[in-house]
Amino acid sequence: MTLLALGINHRTASVAVREQVAFTPAQLEHALEQLRGLPHISEAAVLSTCNRTELYCVTDAAGERTVLEWLSRFHDLSIDELTRCAYHYLDNDAARHLMRVAVGLDSMVLGEPQILGQLKDAYQHARQMQGLGGELERLFQHTFAVAKQVRTETGIGKNPVSVAYAAVSMASRIFDDFGRARALLIGAGETIELVARHLHEAGVRKLIVANRTRERAEQVSSRLGGQAITLSEIPAALEEADIVISSTASPLPILGKGMVESALKKRRHRPVFMVDIAVPRDIEPEVGELADVFLYTVDDLEEVIEENRRHRQVAADQAESLIEHGVGSWQHERRIRNGGELIREYRHHGEALRDASRDQALERLARGEDPAEVVERLAHQLTNRLLHQPTQAIRDAASHEHHALLDAAPRLLLPAKPAFEQPAPKANRHKDNTPA
Template sequence: MTLVAIGINHKTASVSLREKVAFGPDILADALKSLAAQTRTGEAVIVSTCNRTELYTNQVESEALVQWLSQFHNLDEAELRRSIYLHTGQKAVQHLLRVSSGLDSLVLGEPQILGQIKKAFFDARDTGTIAHTLDRLFQHTFKVAKQIRTETEIGTSAVSVAFAAVNLAKHIFDDLSKSKVMLVGAGETVELVARHLTERGVTDIIVANRTLARAEGMAAEFGATAVTLPQIPEHLHECDIVISSTASPLPILGKGMVENALKQRRQQAMLLVDIAVPRDIESEVGDLENAYLYTVDDLQGIVEKNMASRLEAAEQAELIAQEQSVEFLNWLRGLDSVATIRAYRSQSEQLKVEALQRAVERLERGDEASAVVNELANKLTNKLIHSPTQALSKAARSGDLDSLELLRSALGINDN
């Protein structure tokens, strides 16, 4: 059996091409059925995210997959080929293990990709394009991804400023779910911070932005409260954590504003994380008692240190992925051997039935029993040794001593 994986990702293709090759939820089921029809086993999984589109199939020519992908999306095949990568057999398995473990991600070790691959598998299963081989492959993948997360530190360290900010908050406030957070700004970085916070159980969030409509849009997504920048002083004292990232040329939170908030909080600690350039929070805020101010430079140092740690962990993860891809291929080869043995037994059984039927017919006609038995033995022996004899002769004539020795061993030929 031959596993095949083809795809494009953030390393090989532009955003514009990745958009053209994506499979939205409205076309996914039809695409899976069409793709599965190209294979001999009817198996297909499509992984489609903002950074990659990949097809996983079994028993199909890789060229047919490239042609199918270009035709399905009405793309120029030559353009697609310049960005596509192709893996078969063990390399296909190893690639899937690397992807699911975050080793092939834009951010090394990011955990979201595993959830996306699980969804792709369940979508394919619900559509009916999962059979024994791909089911076993993806179940193996989920097990290995968990093993890599458990045995290495590939995902334990923050490697984005947004993630580092939330991790910092977690170290200062043991239970983030009990903390109230103010996010200043409504851009991509703040949105990512909000996502990390909600994953950690934070439910009480205020989003402050210059434009109220933009703040309301983000607040709606995360169940937060939206306010404008001038309203910050009214709510600042309520917040345990403030994380700010705007494009403002001047600071938004001054020393006096934070000092007043701390008085209202009766000097309960406040964490302020400024990930804006230029700064959103006056540096003098860090001089206030019970105000813990961290800047983007502080976080960047954490990120660089953690990235080095992840790179070291990635080396361990790569070894696990390689070893486990070999293990899966051994299982797959075992399937092939079972099928071969079954076919060989069936063929031999058929020869026996045919020879026995002829012998019974002769006996019923009254032929001498010894002659019938003798013919049965001779004909059955000749039919059973016909193919092995041809293989032995071919190996001997071509001087293929390795094959000759293998055949002798398989047939139990002993020189003694």
């Protein structure tokens, strides 16, 4: 059987295609059930995120096409279009790909940690749907062990490279004590969620999240003990904010020079750190002209991001080395297991032949046949049955000039020749002239 990894990701497919191929939580159970029931497929797991959809299967030679056609049917997508953006890996390459995905080496943001949690969710879903057998179960467990080793022994996750983290990192250079700082976050999307989390982890406890709808702002702020307000309440909140970070989809600026100038007067000109992550910008550029405002845009964060990216690249190189070692150990264990399975099958075959010959011999003895003749026939019959298949395989290999098989046959079928015994040391023929 073959291990197959087939999928698309942010490098091979547009957002439009990734949206079509993604599995919603409601679809996942049905999809796993169908995938597991396909001919040629004995095990299956599905990983589906915003940036990738991947299917991991244990299959035979025809399975790859079967999986591709099923994915096309399930999402009503042209198989030609799917083929153009799909990639596939087999056996060791599939194991290597899964490990690289687990540690974030194949992510849009190098080393991002969220993918490992998503992969563990995919593993649990597959287990619940009985999609995992011994092969995928062992591979996922081995992958999680390698990912833990990479996270422990490298700095792959110690230098975040997101815009959200870069904004918080720059703020930390200005404020000596984050615990006393008050932050106003404008927007409630994924970036602001990350900013809020990073600020909280850095020690900021006074968080206000402003959004067009208060309900969405509460979803972000409540998890971190913050406060939710609407956009119309920003002027009052601005008077108390030491840190302002904004990321909305508004086509027009939300903070104007006049609003900020008014807030600064009430703050008695205590400085304010502002980061405008939005494109188009949420904060008028003229705000940066005010004496007590430190205003940065997403372009200003690039230096921080690039510096952290360099640190992560060094860790990524170390991670690649650990993954290669992980693939090698997985491959070694797999070979041992395959050898064990072959031994068990061969022994089962031999035992079945033995039992059949024994039963026939007992029947003859029960009929009163001569025991010596029965034993002689038993030995002859059992020998022929045991040697028939290997003999036929050797003849076929010889006729088709399968030299590798013929070279291996003596080691598999014939007993090892005993080493030549070393001659005993000759006795000393010289007379012992030692005086008595």
